[in-house]
Amino acid sequence: MPHHPFPLFSLPYLPLKKVLDSFGAHAILYISMCSLRSKRIAVSYRGPSKNxxxxxxxxxxxxxxxxxxxxxxxxxxxxxxxxxxxxxxxxxxxxxxxxxxxxxxxxxxxxxxxxxxxxxxxxxxxxxxxxxxxxxxxxxxxxxxxxxxxxxxxxxxxxxxxxxxxxxxxxxxxxxxxxxxxxxxxxxxxENFKYTEILVLDVNPPPEYFPAKPPNFNVDHLHILFSFWVKQEHLLTMNCKYIILQESKLSSNDLNVFLKHFMNGGCFQLKEFSVDVKTSIDYEVVLNDVEFEERDRDVERVYVNEEEHHHTLRGGLDIKRPSDDAKVTIMNFSKHFLMIVWPDFAGNSY
Structure with a gap:
């Protein structure tokens, strides 16, 4: 029996839309390249295949x-x-x-x-x-x-x-x-890219690198894998929900300055601040002039982040920001500074 092409584009609008809804992004793009007519249909289509x-x-x-x-x-x-x-x-x-x-x-x-x-x-x-x-x-x-x-x-x-x-x-x-x-x-x-939400830098510049101009750190997510060049002055320009700094050379005093900056209303949208360093963190310096309450290791809390991942926190140091009573937990690991701001994305508060 001979096979005849299916007259897809002769379908009425609603049946055609249901077919395109099931196509997926690959098929929508590929079908658009078949002819000018198919391109017009692909461009005019609105539905889940373009989500x-x-x-x-x-x-x-x-x-x-x-x-x-x-x-x-x-x-x-x-x-x-x-x-x-x-x-x-x-x-x-x-x-x-x-x-x-x-x-x-x-x-x-x-x-x-x-x-x-x-x-x-x-x-x-x-x-x-x-x-x-x-x-x-x-x-x-x-x-x-x-x-x-x-x-x-x-x-x-x-x-x-x-x-x-x-x-x-x-x-x-x-x-x-x-x-x-x-x-x-x-x-x-x-300097030349205008990014608005996420910046991920998996770039290992020379040891002497220092930005010629202050970078834009006003984004939701900031992740720098080789962050040895990030100094205290850069920390104070950050206004992010998530900050992840790896291979950092920030000192305990730098973390103290940032913490006080946050307590005074800086980086106001922060939800999670994570820094990996090579030398042990002195939490007496980090928490200098900051009121906190230390929790025992048997105190467990579950933090749910924006991606709905659940993290169990045991113990830690609890702080309140005076201006709005925002609650903060700092996990006092030796070479990893982790700061969580409550409530989390599931509405949990400590």
């Missing part, structure tokens, strides 16, 4: 991915959509690849690849920025996150920042994971 957060990757992997917004940050799964590959990587053998139109570019070769569909361009940076603009159009939303990998090509960070500025002005999340080739690589990124 995603889009990420544009620059550097070693020039690619587009998405995550489902309900997935918690620590268990985030990446689903690859498209990658921009160099035209020179195509085999000299004619494979008769299908071609698609992306943005202003026609006849872009495409095939199944490691990161979703591979598309081939004369300039990968042109390709990934065209893909970014195309995804924004199809999914009716801005790119949520930009990730910066290794510096390929040489001007990738500058061109990525320029694309964000020209296309959507700001980015909600910026994630950097690379080995800086020169000291001002990180400076250039911190």
């Amino acid at each position: 995603v957060k889009l990420t544009l990757h620059f550097g070693y992997k020039h690619s587009l991915s998405f995550s489902i917004s309900t997935v918690c940050l620590e268990e985030l799964c990446i689903y690859w959509l498209l990658s921009a590959e160099n035209q020179s990587e195509l085999s000299s053998v004619d494979r008769n690849l299908a071609t698609v139109r992306i943005g202003n570019f026609c006849d872009i070769p495409v095939e199944k690849g490691r990161l979703g569909l591979s598309t081939y361009w004369d300039d990968c940076m042109v390709g990934i920025t065209e893909i970014g603009d195309y995804a924004r159009e199809v999914f009716n939303q801005d790119i949520y996150e930009v990730t910066l990998g290794e510096k390929l090509p040489e001007d990738v960070y500058e061109r990525a920042a320029e694309w964000v500025k020209n296309s959507q002005e700001t980015i909600q999340s910026l994630h950097c994971n690379f080995n800086p080739e020169i000291v001002n690589d990180l400076d250039s990124i911190l």
